Amino acid sequence: MRSNAIISSDQAEALVANFADRFRDFAQVAAEAGKATLISRYGRADLAAKANQISIAVSAKDDIDLCYIKMAVAEYFSSAVGPGVVHWSGDGEITSPLPPFFREMRVVLVADVTPQMRRLRLSGRDLHHFAADGLHVRLLFPPKGSPPVWPTLGVDGRIVWPGGADRLTSRVYTIRSRNIERGEIEIDFVLHDHPTHTQSPGASFAEHAQPGDLVGLFAPAGGEIPRAQSLILCGDDTALPAIARILGELPSSAHVRLFIEIDNPECHYELRSGPNIELTYLYRDGRQAGTTRLLSETLSRLEVDNLADDLYFWAGCEFGDFVELRRLARRSWKLPRERHLVVSFWRRGFAEGEAPSADARPASGAKSR
Ligand SMILES: Cc1cc2nc3c(=O)[nH]c(=O)nc-3n(C[C@H](O)[C@H](O)[C@H](O)COP(=O)(O)OP(=O)(O)OC[C@H]3O[C@@H](n4cnc5c(N)ncnc54)[C@H](O)[C@@H]3O)c2cc1C
The missing domain is CATH 2.40.30.10 (Translation factors)
Structure with missing residues (x-):
């Protein structure tokens, strides 16, 4: 499915360059001389600036994904140029007042x-x-x-x-x-x-x-099953449903090490088990969630030399552990972008969306990939 829009602005080239910068952390983005291409799991957007106009072409596999891509583009141009500046033509015509997602x-x-x-x-x-x-x-x-x-x-x-x-x-x-x-x-x-x-x-x-x-x-609001043969998955209580989903969909040939922070043994959660899965529970024992750094301290003690060459590292946790685990993955373990995903699922002392703007979370949590 495809849609198009034309936007008039005397800042056309700068707007396209800023668009590319804005989305670089969340999608694959290529930009050169007044042109930008964004490819994400939802679809694709191509922007081209010529004279005082930007032509935009978006495409996606279905109406839900097309709607997400159009929304991201429209949000950007509404705040950069002004509300009501984007007029779409093509597929994805609005047939119901409710969004398709x-x-x-x-x-x-x-x-x-x-x-x-x-x-x-x-x-x-x-x-x-x-x-x-x-x-x-x-x-x-x-x-x-x-x-x-x-x-x-x-x-x-x-x-x-x-x-x-x-x-x-x-x-x-x-x-x-x-x-x-x-x-x-x-x-x-x-x-x-x-x-x-x-x-x-x-x-x-x-x-x-x-x-x-x-x-x-x-829905959907992000999150994919990592495809790898050797994985470390770690998280606190909030990440247990995601870890259970990932475990459930991995092949039994994959070797998985799990590090789970919960309060006490009564909080054990049903997780797939097997000879290929090593599970370590870390207990807060009554200490406040988000204060113990159990995950980052435990993982930082792992020997780098013993990590598999094709390791995939996934973490979902409180912001403080997120910062430490991201540093561990990038600086100590030197994992490339495509072999780790560390996400802040919540931040102690802040309701979602209320963290200071420098750390503000996108739709599905602060990410490091
Ligand atoms: C990708 C992603 C997937 C997630 N999946 C799940 C899931 O399946 N199940 C789930 O329960 N959570 C999940 N979370 C975490 C959840 O979104 C946050 O915990 C969220 O803040 C809860 O909203 P709330 O309205 O309860 O609290 P908020 O209004 O956001 O926060 C109010 C206060 O509660 C504190 N707080 C928030 N969460 C916790 C916590 N877990 N423990 C202690 N204090 C907390 C905050 O620091 C704040 O002080 C996920 C988050 C992300 C980013």
């Missing part, structure tokens, strides 16, 4: 999987081309006690969010399991300490969830 989901089952983790089974319509791909989703929580007003898609491809009393809050989670035929997915929520609903909408939603409750969902 949105679904309203209904809680159908609530169950505790550990003393600190609650599983919600969510049911929604037509998940076929929707939640089949990617590990993560963005959940949209309506204000407590009000019927939800969901976001719509603007003509320029950007999301129009409800405001005022209808304001939604959103958080990134992982699809633990899915049954696409039945239209169901399961998500495991860490029940961390939180004083009020407005401060921790994710944990609070899970804590009070009842069958029938509604939640919005954007």
Whole structure:
């Protein structure tokens, strides 16, 4: 599927160069003399500046991915040039006010999987081309006690969010399991300490969830299964659903070392086991999550010489460990970009999106790849 847009600006060449810089961390980007090409898991965007015009061509395999690419381009030009500057033609015409990557989901089952983790089974319509791909989703929580007003898609491809009393809050989670035929997915929520609903909408939603409750969902929101024969996977409670998904999809020929930080042995989580999987649990023993540095300290003690040549390193954890583990992967282990993914899943003392701007997380957490 393809769409096109033309933007007029006397800064055309500079805007294309800035566009390339803006997306370099999240996609494969090539840029030269007024031209830029971006290739991401969602599709492709080609930009070319000529005189005072930028011509934009985007393409993707389906309407959901096309919508994501158009949204990213429109967000950039709306903030760089001004709102309403992008007018798309071609495929992906808006036929419904709701974005194609949105679904309203209904809680159908609530169950505790550990003393600190609650599983919600969510049911929604037509998940076929929707939640089949990617590990993560963005959940949209309506204000407590009000019927939800969901976001719509603007003509320029950007999301129009409800405001005022209808304001939604959103958080990134992982699809633990899915049954696409039945239209169901399961998500495991860490029940961390939180004083009020407005401060921790994710944990609070899970804590009070009842069958029938509604939640919005954007998918896919990133995350791929690494393809490698030798892996180290590590993370705290929040990364357990992603680690379980990765383990479940790896071939039994892959050798995996797991390092998992949880509070105590009662918080053990069901993970695939086998002769190819070595599991080490690290216990906080009552210390606050995000304060122990158990993961980074343990991993930094591994002998570099004993690491496999084709090692893939994956980590999902609190920001402090993220910083240390990223440094370890890049500087000590010297892993190339394509053989590690270290993601900050949350940051102690900051609600999602409230971290200082220098460290602000993109849609699915601060990443190092
Ligand atoms: C790609 C990705 C996938 C994720 N998958 C999952 C998942 O499957 N399950 C899951 O539970 N989480 C997951 N997370 C983490 C989750 O998004 C964050 O923990 C999020 O902050 C929770 O939102 P909240 O509304 O509960 O708390 P927020 O409103 O964001 O934060 C409120 C306060 O709680 C603290 N806080 C947040 N999370 C924790 C925690 N885990 N332990 C202790 N304190 C915390 C914050 O520091 C802040 O002080 C994922 C994150 C990413 C980036």
